[in-house]
Structures are given as structure tokens and as C-alpha cells.
Amino acid sequence: MSESTVVTVIGDPGYDITIGRGILPLLAGALPPEARKVLVVHPPTLAAQAEELRASLGDERQVLLAEVPDAEQGKRVEVAAFCWQVMGQADFTRTDAVVGFGGGAVTDLAGFVAATWLRGVAVVQVPTTVLGMVDAAVGGKTGINTAEGKNLVGAFWPPRAVLCDLDLLDTLSPNERVAGFAEVVKAGFIRHPEILDLIEVDPVAVVDPHSAAFRRCIELAIEMKAQVVGEDLRENGLREVLNYGHTLGHAIEHAERYRWRHGAAISVGMMFAAELSRLAGRLSDAAVHRQRRILELLGLPTTYRAGAWPQLLATMQRDKKSRGGMLRFIVLDEVGRPTVLQAPDESLLYAAYQEIAA
Incomplete structure (x- = not known):
């Protein structure tokens, strides 16, 4: 041991x-x-x-x-x-x-x-x-x-x-490890930028389970989640930040009948959330580009089907994170500063989706 x-x-x-x-x-x-x-x-x-x-x-x-x-x-x-x-x-x-x-x-x-x-x-x-x-x-x-x-x-x-x-x-396929790393990237963008730095320095080492960088990233992601859920078990406030990328990500999983790996769907969802943050005047172009680059360094997807928006929107409106029929998205004011965007205009959502539509 x-x-x-x-x-x-x-x-x-x-x-x-x-x-x-x-x-x-x-x-x-x-x-x-x-x-x-x-x-x-x-x-x-x-x-x-x-x-x-x-x-x-x-x-x-x-x-x-x-x-x-x-x-x-x-x-x-x-x-x-x-x-x-x-x-x-x-x-x-x-x-x-x-x-x-x-x-x-x-x-x-x-x-x-x-x-x-x-x-x-x-x-x-x-x-x-x-x-x-x-x-x-x-x-x-x-x-x-x-x-x-x-x-x-x-x-x-x-x-x-x-x-x-x-x-x-050790027995996981590289694709499985990389897909799981989407949640690690999330931890980097909402709380621990050190994770992002480690990925940029060596994107191969961070997904090698025997490397020091891999273990450090895993520990930082777990520490982040432990701190957040310790303060807010039932998602009455702070815990909502853990949903960064998840509203659209879960809708993609549903659209794909769960044939997509969770991490792949969340990766696209985070890209959507970043674009939504930018269009809402909260996040810089540079931060959005950095997120796309980091996800692509890991081999994670950043786009989804252009014609899928009506179906995805309908699924998001049934999402458990909605309150009183109003959609809620976790967006970024800057790296490490997540916040809630409630009931954004559908035209804004559509514009953000067009930025990730393939």
C-alpha cells in the first residue's frame, strides 16, 4: 500500500x-x-x-x-x-x-x-x-x-x-481516462487553475495514472468537490457551481441515448457554457479560447450537431436544475469565478449554441 x-x-x-x-x-x-x-x-x-x-x-x-x-x-x-x-x-x-x-x-x-x-x-x-x-x-x-x-x-x-x-x-482504456478528465477540467475552470496549468504543460502526462501530474489533478478535483458538497449537500446554493457544463451535457447524453461517454457530453456542455458566458459579457475571448484549447489537447469534443438545438432545448427545460420553469446555467465571470445565469433569453442560448454547432 x-x-x-x-x-x-x-x-x-x-x-x-x-x-x-x-x-x-x-x-x-x-x-x-x-x-x-x-x-x-x-x-x-x-x-x-x-x-x-x-x-x-x-x-x-x-x-x-x-x-x-x-x-x-x-x-x-x-x-x-x-x-x-x-x-x-x-x-x-x-x-x-x-x-x-x-x-x-x-x-x-x-x-x-x-x-x-x-x-x-x-x-x-x-x-x-x-x-x-x-x-x-x-x-x-x-x-x-x-x-x-x-x-x-x-x-x-x-x-x-x-x-x-x-x-x-491501470486497466482503463486511454479513451475512458480522457473522458473522465472532463470533470477534472471542470474543477480547474471553476476552482483550481493549477489543473489547467498542468494540462497545458504536458497533456500526455496528466492522463497517465502513474504520473505525479495525474495524481495531483485527481487530488485537486476531489478536494474541490469535497469542499463544495461539505458546505452545501442539497444543492441549495454553492453546490450549483458543480453543474458547469452539465445542463447542455445531460441533454446531449439524452439525445444520444447515453451512447456518448458522460465526459464527452460534459466537454461540449462546458464549451457551450463558456460561449454563453462570453456572449453575456462575463468571460473574455481569451478564456474561451483557452478552454477550447485545453479540451482539444486532451482529445475531448467541443462541438455538436447543428440541427439538434430544438431537441436539446426541450430536454434542458425538463432538467432537474430548472426552477419554476426557468432555465439556470452556471457561467464564468472569469476562470475560478463561477456564477448562476438565470432565465437567459432563448436568443442568447441559440447564439451560444451556434458557436459550438458543427
């Missing part, structure tokens, strides 16, 4: 996020001591590692595995119902626990299952992707999708602990 970094999320309850290599053995101690049964929710690609997790938790607990579809296909009510069925048949009680072992979609699902079983049991998140580590597993947002949109059904349910074992990233 290498030296690990611990980031604490303040709150009631607070919890620790541990970042390091070879830290999976910490899972047994992260579970509630009174938990006699544990459900490990995992995708098919991690079946072998899930079996190893089951063995590592020893004979003192009954450990059940729930294999669920990978990515957004797993975030459906039918899949949650399958997990509830497994728990019900095993007589899970309020002192038992759930482990989310997978990418962002799996940790979203596992958290939702934990939040809803007997009105809430403990969950420990073990994210296995960049996206899961810097975003989905941290903050206590859980949810599933419906035919009408992404994450429209969910609950705020903070985990008991989060274990970010960087060894789990």
Missing part, C-alpha cells in the same frame, strides 16, 4: 475520501462494524475483482454480489428493483451495507439503492474510473434515469466512506 491522501468532507455525517494505491484492504474497516450482510454492486467487467472483494471481507459477513449493466444502462428502475430483490431475499436490515464498486453510473445506482432500502442503509463507494473518483462517488448525490431525462429520480445520501484506489485505473 502506497502513501495515501485523505480528504475529509465536513457535514453531518462527514466522511473521508482516501486516495492512494493498493488501498482496497481498507474496505473491511470502512464498513459499519455491525453490518452482517453486504451487497457489492458491480458491472460485468469487474466480476473477478468483485469475487476477490467478497473473499477479502472474510467469513464474518455474508457478502452478496449484484452484477448490473455497465454505464447508464444500469441506472434504471428495473436494475434498482433487482438489487432490492436481492437484499429482500437475504433479509437485509438497517444495520447492513451496500458497496458501489464500479464507475460513476454504478456508484450512482448503489447509492440510490442504499438510500431507498429501509429508508437508508450505509454505503461505501469504491469508484473504479476517473469520473467515479472525482465526481460521482463524492457528494452523496444518487440517482437513476427515466425516459424523460437523466437523474430525475434520486436522493441525497452521503456515503460512509470513499476509497479511490488508483491501481483500479
